[in-house]
Amino acid sequence: MNTRPYAAARATLSLTDKLAEINWGFVLLITVIASIGFAMLFSIAGGHFMPWSAPQIARFILGLGLLVVAAMIDIRRWMSLAYPFYGIAFLLTLVTTILTHGHLNGAHRWIMLGPLELQPSEFMKVSLVLALARYLHGLSVEDVSRPLKLAIPLAMIGVPAALVLAEPNLGTATILVADGCSLLFLAGLSWWWILPTITAVAAAVPFAFRFLHGYQRQRILTLLNPASDALGAGWNISQAEIAMGSGGFAGKGFEHGSQSRLNFLPEKETDFIFTTLGEEFGFIGAVGLLILFAIVIGYGIRIAMQSRSQFGRLLAMGITLNFFFYIMINAAMVMGLIPVVGIPMPLMSYGGTAMLSVMFGFGLLMSVHVHRQVEIPRAAGGLF
Amino acid sequence: MPLFDRKDKSRYATFTRRTVMMGGGVSAVLAVLGGRLYQLQIVNGELYMTRAEENRVNQRLLAPLRGRILDRFGTELAGNRRNYRVLLIPEQTSGGVEKALDTVGRIILLTPHDRERILHDIASNKKFVPATVAENLTWEEFSRVNLHLPYLSGIVPDVGETRDYPYGDVLSHVLGYVAAVSEKDMQADPNPVLSLPGFRIGKRGIEKAYDSAVRGKAGIDRVEVNAYGRVIRELSRDPGTPGSDIYLTIDNDLQRYAAARIGQESAAACVVMDVTNGDVLALVSTPGFDPNLFNVGIKDAQWKALTTDDHTPLVNKAISGTYPPGSTFKTTMALGAVDNGMADLVVDCTGSMRLGDHIFYCDAWRIGGHGHVDLQRGIQVSCDLFFYQVAMRLGIDKMEEVARTIGWGAPTGIELPGELAGFVPSRAWKRARFHEPWEEGETLVNGIGQGYMLATPIQLCMFAARIATGNAVWPSVTRVVGKAVQPRAVPKHLSFSDKAFAMVREGMRMAVNEPGGTAYGSRITEPGFEMAGKTGTAQVRRITRQERANGLTPQSKLPWKDREHALFIGFAPIENPRYALSVVVEHGGARSEPQVQLARDILFYAQKRQTAMLPTAYPTNAAELYVPPAGVAKS
Numbered sequence A: 001m002n003t004r005p006y007a008a009a010r011a012t013l014s015l016t017d018k019l020a021e022i023n024w025g026f027v028l029l030i031t032v033i034a035s036i037g038f039a040m041l042f043s044i045a046g047g048h049f050m051p052w053s054a055p056q057i058a059r060f061i062l063g064l065g066l067l068v069v070a071a072m073i074d075i076r077r078w079m080s081l082a083y084p085f086y087g088i089a090f091l092l093t094l095v096t097t098i099l100t101h102g103h104l105n106g107a108h109r110w111i112m113l114g115p116l117e118l119q120p121s122e123f124m125k126v127s128l129v130l131a132l133a134r135y136l137h138g139l140s141v142e143d144v145s146r147p148l149k150l151a152i153p154l155a156m157i158g159v160p161a162a163l164v165l166a167e168p169n170l171g172t173a174t175i176l177v178a179d180g181c182s183l184l185f186l187a188g189l190s191w192w193w194i195l196p197t198i199t200a201v202a203a204a205v206p207f208a209f210r211f212l213h214g215y216q217r218q219r220i221l222t223l224l225n226p227a228s229d230a231l232g233a234g235w236n237i238s239q240a241e242i243a244m245g246s247g248g249f250a251g252k253g254f255e256h257g258s259q260s261r262l263n264f265l266p267e268k269e270t271d272f273i274f275t276t277l278g279e280e281f282g283f284i285g286a287v288g289l290l291i292l293f294a295i296v297i298g299y300g301i302r303i304a305m306q307s308r309s310q311f312g313r314l315l316a317m318g319i320t321l322n323f324f325f326y327i328m329i330n331a332a333m334v335m336g337l338i339p340v341v342g343i344p345m346p347l348m349s350y351g352g353t354a355m356l357s358v359m360f361g362f363g364l365l366m367s368v369h370v371h372r373q374v375e376i377p378r379a380a381g382g383l384f
Numbered sequence B: 001m002p003l004f005d006r007k008d009k010s011r012y013a014t015f016t017r018r019t020v021m022m023g024g025g026v027s028a029v030l031a032v033l034g035g036r037l038y039q040l041q042i043v044n045g046e047l048y049m050t051r052a053e054e055n056r057v058n059q060r061l062l063a064p065l066r067g068r069i070l071d072r073f074g075t076e077l078a079g080n081r082r083n084y085r086v087l088l089i090p091e092q093t094s095g096g097v098e099k100a101l102d103t104v105g106r107i108i109l110l111t112p113h114d115r116e117r118i119l120h121d122i123a124s125n126k127k128f129v130p131a132t133v134a135e136n137l138t139w140e141e142f143s144r145v146n147l148h149l150p151y152l153s154g155i156v157p158d159v160g161e162t163r164d165y166p167y168g169d170v171l172s173h174v175l176g177y178v179a180a181v182s183e184k185d186m187q188a189d190p191n192p193v194l195s196l197p198g199f200r201i202g203k204r205g206i207e208k209a210y211d212s213a214v215r216g217k218a219g220i221d222r223v224e225v226n227a228y229g230r231v232i233r234e235l236s237r238d239p240g241t242p243g244s245d246i247y248l249t250i251d252n253d254l255q256r257y258a259a260a261r262i263g264q265e266s267a268a269a270c271v272v273m274d275v276t277n278g279d280v281l282a283l284v285s286t287p288g289f290d291p292n293l294f295n296v297g298i299k300d301a302q303w304k305a306l307t308t309d310d311h312t313p314l315v316n317k318a319i320s321g322t323y324p325p326g327s328t329f330k331t332t333m334a335l336g337a338v339d340n341g342m343a344d345l346v347v348d349c350t351g352s353m354r355l356g357d358h359i360f361y362c363d364a365w366r367i368g369g370h371g372h373v374d375l376q377r378g379i380q381v382s383c384d385l386f387f388y389q390v391a392m393r394l395g396i397d398k399m400e401e402v403a404r405t406i407g408w409g410a411p412t413g414i415e416l417p418g419e420l421a422g423f424v425p426s427r428a429w430k431r432a433r434f435h436e437p438w439e440e441g442e443t444l445v446n447g448i449g450q451g452y453m454l455a456t457p458i459q460l461c462m463f464a465a466r467i468a469t470g471n472a473v474w475p476s477v478t479r480v481v482g483k484a485v486q487p488r489a490v491p492k493h494l495s496f497s498d499k500a501f502a503m504v505r506e507g508m509r510m511a512v513n514e515p516g517g518t519a520y521g522s523r524i525t526e527p528g529f530e531m532a533g534k535t536g537t538a539q540v541r542r543i544t545r546q547e548r549a550n551g552l553t554p555q556s557k558l559p560w561k562d563r564e565h566a567l568f569i570g571f572a573p574i575e576n577p578r579y580a581l582s583v584v585v586e587h588g589g590a591r592s593e594p595q596v597q598l599a600r601d602i603l604f605y606a607q608k609r610q611t612a613m614l615p616t617a618y619p620t621n622a623a624e625l626y627v628p629p630a631g632v633a634k635s
Helices: A015-021 A024-044 A053-072 A075-102 A120-137 A147-166 A170-186 A191-211 A214-224 A234-246 A273-306 A310-334 A352-370 B006-043 B045-056 B096-105 B112-123 B139-147 B168-175 B183-188 B205-209 B211-215 B252-262 B292-296 B300-308 B326-342 B363-367 B375-381 B384-406 B427-434 B440-447 B457-469 B498-513 B545-550 B594-608
Strands: A111-113 A116-118 B057-062 B076-088 B131-134 B155-164 B178-180 B200-202 B219-225 B231-238 B246-248 B268-274 B280-286 B347-349 B352-355 B358-361 B371-373 B478-481 B532-538 B565-572 B579-585
Touching: A015 A053, A015 A352, A024 A053, A024 A273, A024 A352, A053 A352, A075 A120, A075 A147, A075 A310, A075 A352, A120 A147, A120 A170, A120 A310, A120 A352, A147 A170, A170 A310, A170 B006, A234 A273, A234 B006, A234 B045, A273 A310, A273 A352, A273 B006, A310 A352, A310 B006, B006 B045, B045 B057, B057 B231, B076 B096, B076 B139, B076 B168, B096 B112, B096 B155, B112 B131, B139 B155, B155 B292, B168 B205, B168 B252, B168 B280, B178 B292, B200 B205, B200 B211, B205 B211, B252 B268, B252 B280, B252 B594, B268 B457, B268 B594, B280 B594, B326 B375, B326 B384, B326 B457, B326 B498, B326 B532, B326 B565, B347 B384, B352 B384, B352 B440, B358 B384, B358 B440, B371 B375, B375 B384, B375 B498, B384 B440, B384 B457, B457 B498, B457 B565, B457 B579, B498 B532, B498 B565, B532 B594, B565 B594, B579 B594
Parallel strands: none
Antiparallel strands: A111 A116, B057 B219, B076 B131, B076 B155, B178 B200, B219 B231, B246 B478, B268 B280, B268 B579, B347 B371, B352 B358, B532 B565, B565 B579
16 A cells, blocks of 8 residues: 555665664653653652662663664564463463462562562553454454454453452553453444443442452542541542642642652652642643643554554554553542552653563554554464 | 455454544543643642641640749749750660660669650650650769760750749748649640640649749741651741749748748748738748649659648648637727727626626636736737627627628638638528527627637738738739739728727737736847737637536647647737738647747848848839739629
8 A cells, every 4th residue: 555665665674774763753752751750759859869760760771772672673573472472471470469369468469580570460461462462463343243253352351350450459450451442442343242341341330349359449438538538548649639739730849849758648759650740840740741641642543553554553552552541540540530559650650660561562662663564464363 | 365355444444443532532531630630730729738738837836934933032932944854766776765775774763664654655656756764854864864875876865944943842832833734724724835745834822823924925836747747847936935924022031931930830820911011021831842843743652641641731821721810809809899989998807707508718717817907908918808798799790890891701812822711700691501590609709719700821910910000901922923013002091990900009019018918928029129919829629618627638638630729910010010920820739829939030030131121123112003902802
């Protein structure tokens, strides 16, 4: 179809071509967002690079390297790696879940890989997107809605999600399900499946509430009425709302956020970093960040639309939507719209695994972009 | 199988359509998030700013320095001394709180009880809140702690302020004391300064009566705190206002002399007044107590000893002790007699008289009576028969009127809490109280100050001052509160005639200075310093007819509690009196005139202390202002 005479049109590209093909504007954009994160980490440390800002910068630089490497790798290579990745991620998740249940005190979502602490569920999200994209690549629109063909991706989504839920990590499980369902939707799942499912889920919510863990249920109840327990479980939400709201229109100024600086704000360097931004830079700062995020998402959607392979389209959209779900859940959570579920703000929150998995995801996105002209036969998709 | 089929086109179309839908969903969610930001930050921003500020800023009260209490010459009677304390900050200890206490326990004494209290304090606070390890250390102990400080991690020496009463029990009943705030105090007074740890409020005496004046106004320290309550920095500081100093009318040297002299009795009270203006120069009640005990924290055993002692050390006998006035009441009767046509009354005292079925005796009954007795001699020798006659002629109604005219039965309004009114009986009272009519015999008994009559030493002293001057002198114990000079009443002349006062004064002069007078043995002999006065003995138990027949049991053989009270009222010098005095020695009847000897020494000392020393900082004969002390004007 596309006959424009530029390098990407060729089936194989040289390394230089590929480097040139990377969307450097996009890279600049995420660097700007990450830098805002560094600044916030610098601010809440009382104007110091330690203990948060400097390690975060190092991780981002590492992440940039990962991004470029991932972008260089041919999209067909990624397609062939999709199932092995998924398998590894699945095993790691399984091991983590089992290990977690060995610990009596619950939530232990980390495993040690040498000096690195790794949260396998982060890796799982990218792997799931990869695997689903590959599988759905082999299916026609009609195939997607066939029960036997649909059962496989549902299992690919459902089993790891159930494992993660059992860790217990409701936030990540939610994102896994959201990522997976989005890809099924984009692949053309019939409305005859979608509408009844939505109805059934909506009806099941009250029952599901019973099966939630005590602390998860408490978080939901707290959300509905934070003032009921202002010094206990409602503390996080109340203090986060105070911090965000007290930023006002223009904010209290850099390094002047009293709520975060004086530790009223919980988890200020990780899950609640968006609140710190809102406190110090106000409505302008917070909306500004959302706009930057929107541009990133816009880039992602455009990359997906430009890809000539279904695998590329689904992979790009999966990565982009995964990024979006992070933002949505985190922002809604710190602003008291949904219960606190422990999802970081991508590119902003302090944490190595999240940063690296997001950057790896963007690397895949770049790979789709670089190899957008590559056409892949439908037979390459499917289960085998 | 073809490499690409038409289905690819259809699924690309589907993908595009659904991606656009997804994009719409993403936009909608971002719009909701933006809307929530708008709601939080723009609509409710002000509200949250206020709440963030409330979070951030903590206001701490700073205890004001308590005002001093000084005597009339400026001697400090209640002040503030440095309180050397040792604090422990749990988070700064290396090796734990227990170890830190062990170490410091080798330098200063820590009882197991202390340790328990300290550990309890630490457990109930955050790790950075200092706990008091020891207070009121001596300089030596404090220095020792400071010397070893390099080895004492987490231990902080600190200097605070605490109340100090340098004269101890000498002034215990005038000053009262301060003590820790109780639940009840907090309910009665909503001032938040009361909840400060270690805050003290006045519980008795001047400390209680003028608590609001000496307390001052608390300062406010606005500090920025973090979520754990740790202070990050100070935002502003209002040091508050220290409490006002109070100048008393007390002459501390006279007070100490009187306390030392009175202290030789087991239980007694004495009041000395300046008759010209009502200044109370000395007010002693013995036994006293050390007010410092209550400030530091009284031990159970000490408290028990104070409350169970039958000599009632906690009661200010000078204002809260009520005693039958005994023969001191005859001075009042004499005033009434002169103004009711008995100025020239002469009674032939045979030692006893019969009224109805009862025989009434005079003290002189064993020697056959006093013989011919006129009014002055009646006072001089304290002839009961003379005053029985006066009482009979006056009648109970007139007697009550006379007594109330000079001030019996009403509080003097002295600025000390707990003053009692004494008592004057009446027909109406007896009917209401006992449902019986008044008996004439009771008129006789009350006419010599026995029976139902009751008075406090401060009242007795006031009567002495009123007889000495003829004026309605009111006692007062404060001269200057803060910058305000306490108003003094311009003494009004009492409604008795000058002749009555003159005759009573002459009788009181004779009682002390003429042979045969009841106080002659303890007179002041130095010319120009003589005193006038009237003795009194108050029976605590009724003398039985059998005792009359067989001879009285000597007082020294009676148990202490059954002995008579010994009273004296007097003034000096006789010409232009300056000092009035009352003494009550509880159950002092065993020895001869102990109260008169006390009175003699104290009045002599007071006169020798040169009245010229009275300060000029405030008016001594204040005619400037007339405001009667609260509660007195109406009576």
